[in-house]
Amino acid sequence: WLESYLQYTEKQESPRKFHFWTGLSLLSAALKRQVWMKRVGYKLYTNTYILIVAESAKQKKSTAIDIGIDLIRAAVPDLYYISGSMTPEGLIKHMNRVKVVSNENHKTIAYDSHVLIHADELAELFGYDRQRASRFTILLTKIYGSQTEHTHTLATEGQLLLRNLYPTLLAATDPRNLKVLPEEAVAGLIGRLIFVTETERRAPIAWGASTDTEVEKAQLALYEDLKYDLNTISQIRGEIVPTQEARDLFENWYIKLSESKVEDPRIDAFQARCHDTALKIAMLLSFAHSNELVLEAADVVRGIEHIEKQIPEFGKVANWAVSSVYAQNRARFIDTLTRQGGVGMRRQMLKILALPLEDIVILETSLEQEQTIKTKMAGKNVVYKLVKEGE
Numbered sequence: 608w609l610e611s612y613l614q615y616t617e618k619q620e621s622p623r624k625f626h627f628w629t630g631l632s633l634l635s636a637a638l639k640r641q642v643w644m645k646r647v648g649y650k651l652y653t654n655t656y657i658l659i660v661a662e663s664a665k666q667k668k669s670t671a672i673d674i675g676i677d678l679i680r681a682a683v684p685d686l687y688y689i690s691g692s693m694t695p696e697g698l699i700k701h702m703n704r705v706k707v708v709s710n711e712n713h714k715t716i717a718y719d720s721h722v723l724i725h726a727d728e729l730a731e732l733f734g735y736d737r738q739r740a741s742r743f744t745i746l747l748t749k750i751y752g753s754q755t756e757h758t759h760t761l762a763t764e765g766q767l768l769l770r771n772l773y774p775t776l777l778a779a780t781d782p783r784n785l786k787v788l789p790e791e792a793v794a795g796l797i798g799r800l801i802f803v804t805e806t807e808r809r810a811p812i813a814w815g816a817s818t819d820t821e822v823e824k825a826q827l828a829l830y831e832d833l834k835y836d837l838n839t840i841s842q843i844r845g846e847i848v849p850t851q852e853a854r855d856l857f858e859n860w861y862i863k864l865s866e867s868k869v870e871d872p873r874i875d876a877f878q879a880r881c882h883d884t885a886l887k888i889a890m891l892l893s894f895a896h897s898n899e900l901v902l903e904a905a906d907v908v909r910g911i912e913h914i915e916k917q918i919p920e921f922g923k924v925a926n927w928a929v930s931s932v933y934a935q936n937r938a939r940f941i942d943t944l945t946r947q948g949g950v951g952m953r954r955q956m957l958k959i960l961a962l963p964l965e966d967i968v969i970l971e972t973s974l975e976q977e978q979t980i981k982t983k984m985a986g987k988n989v990v991y992k993l994v995k996e997g998e
Contacts, residue, residue, distance in 0.1 A: 608634070608836050608840065608895045609630050609895040611829060611832065611833055611836075612626065612630040612833055613626055615826070615829050615830060615833060616674060618812060619671070619674070619809075620667050620670075620809050620810075620812050621666060621667040621668065621670055621671035622666055622807065622808055622809065624805050625659055625661075625666065625667075625671035625805065626671055626674075626675075628657050628659065628801070628803045629657075629671050629674070629777065630895075631655065631657070631888065631892075632655060632675065633675050634653075634837075634840060635653050635654055635655040635775050635887075636679060636686060636723040636775040637679060637837055637838075637840050638840065638843065638894065639686070640652060640719075640753055640771050641842075641843060642843055642846070644846065644849070644890060645846065651883055651886060652773060653890050653891055653894075654753055654773050654775045654887075655775055655776070655884075655887060655888075655891075656747070656775070656796075656800045656801065657776065657777050657778070657800075658780060658800050658801065658802055658803065659671070659672065659803045660779070660780055660781075660802055661779070661804065661805055661806070662782065666805055666808045667808060669727045669779055672779055673727075675777070676725055678830070678834060678837065679723070679837060682833070682834040682835075682837035682838045683837060683838060686721075686723060687701070687704070687721055687723070688722070688723045688725065689723070689724055689725070690724075690726065691725075691726070691731055692734070692942075692945070692946070693731075693732065694739065694743075695739070695742045695743045695746045696761055698722070698724070698743075698746065699759050699761065700767075702769055702772070702774075703767050703769055704718070704720060705717070718771050719771055720769045720771055720773065721771070721772075721773035722773070723777065724774060724777070724778070725777050726776075726778040726779070727779055728778075728779065728780055729780035729784055729787060729788075730787050730941060731945065733787045733789075734942055735787065735935055735939035737789055740787060740788070740789045741789045747774070747776070747796055747799075750769075750774050752772075754772050755770060757772055781979075783937065784941075785924070786934030786935070787934070787935070797876060797877065798877045798880055800877075802920060802924045804920055804924065839898070840894055840895075840898075843894060843898055846900060847900045847901065847902050848900060848901060849901075850902065850903055850904060852904040853902050853903060853904040856907050856908065857882075857886070857907050857911075860885075860911055864881070878918065881914050881917070885907075885910040885911050885913070885914040886910060887910075888909070888910035888913050888914070889902060889906040890902060890910075892910060933970075936960065936962065937970060940960065940970050940971075941974075941993070943956065943959050943960070944980070945993065949992060950990065950991065950992050950993070951990070951991050952988050952990055952991070953989035953991070954988065956971075971991065978994055979994060980993055980994060
């Protein structure tokens with residue numbers, strides 16, 4: 608399935624790496640909370656938090672994600688999905704679901720809190736308010752384990768009991784917007800994120816659609832096959848069991864990993880749980896080519912390889928997530944424009960951001976130079992417009 612998905616997306620400029628990890632995220636979301644692996648004292652589920660990091664408008668990260676989102680929503684219509692700006696409370700309410708399941712002569716109550724969280728820009732989730740960002744960080748960290756139960760306290764409605772949690776996250780961000788992550792994220796959430804970075808995109812493609820009718824038919828047929836197979840994958844249920852060879856291979860790697868020393872606490876946060884992440888990736892790779900609930904050694908090898916490639920990049924990405932006043936103001940500026948449909952005026956920013964004119968001018972100048980916004984004069988007013996990917 609993954610090979611077919613990469614074939615389906617090969618005539619698009621986003622890096623192959625972005626499509627690969629988007630494909631893995633689709634598999635993760637499609638499986639919901641239906642398959643697991645026994646670990647020491649807990650069950651390991653296949654949910655992932657994947658964050659694509661690249662400069663705006665250059666690597667077309669949102670385009671890569673959108674292709675995948677369109678596919679999974681067509682293939683798995685019962686998938687619960689939430690996108691865009693949201694609060695921690697809004698996410699909790701979206702996940703708080705009870706449904707009645709009919710089985711021949713009787714009905715049962717089923718609790719289901721799975722969700723695919725999608726954000727084209729990380730700042731949409733965390734915003735620029737530090738308190739909200741901290742609450743969101745804590746929530747995503749706590750529910751990552753796909754617990755059977757999680758009690759969450761809402762300020763206005765008391766406590767809500769979520770059952771059968773299964774959160775997946777597929778998001779993108781400009782490296783500079785990683786700074787919206789609060790300090791609380793370092794030891795918790797960041798250690799659970801899979802960062803996907805790339806600086807180069809594929810060769811320019813001027814025309815997306817082929818004029819060859821046979822090529823168009825083949826592409827449409829491939830899309831239908833991908834959709835059908837992803838729906839089939841979404842119906843797999845049960846415990847996946849590793850072969851003895853897979854168990855021995857993983858055990859040897861895990862022992863070596865536990866003996867290695869890491870000085871950087873940010874990398875340590877990731878390495879402390881990357882053994883489980885490697886198994887999650889291995890399970891997803893397994894279901895990409897087989898419905899059998901058996902984890903082969905080859906998939907474990909590939910899962911480990913992907914994790915080992917992740918570790919060297921982790922320190923660099925963590926450095927990008929260091930907060931600064933400018934970064935916070937930049938995130939607030941962009942978030943305000945986004946909420947206004949991508950347009951705004953300087954006089955609005957002065958009022959909403961409560962910053963001196965000099966700071967606003969610095970922000971608009973730097974954002975214009977990095978091609979995040981365009982500015983123009985309309986009478987006596989300075990007007991801003993967010994630049995969309997591809998413009």
